[in-house]
Amino acid sequence: MSDDNAKEIGYCVKCKAKSGMDEAERVTMKNGRPAMKGKCETCSTGMYKILPKDAA
Numbered sequence: 891m892s893d894d895n896a897k898e899i900g901y902c903v904k905c906k907a908k909s910g911m912d913e914a915e916r917v918t919m920k921n922g923r924p925a926m927k928g929k930c931e932t933c934s935t936g937m938y939k940i941l942p943k944d945a946a
């Protein structure tokens with residue numbers, strides 16, 4: 891992964907729309923699946939984006 895400038899896009903439940911993710915970081919959820927965790931760039935609500943299993 892070298893494309894650090896590309897913003898992660900996630901779904902914000904508050905905006906009810908796809909939105910760019912600020913402070914995105916890769917996390918692993920309890921069930922072992924990879925996800926991106928960040929904040930909605932519009933409203934700063936915490937948001938997650940579930941990554942496909944094969945992206946781990």
Ligand SMILES: [Zn+2]
Pocket residue numbers: 902903904905906909930931932933934935
């Ligand atoms: Zn939002």
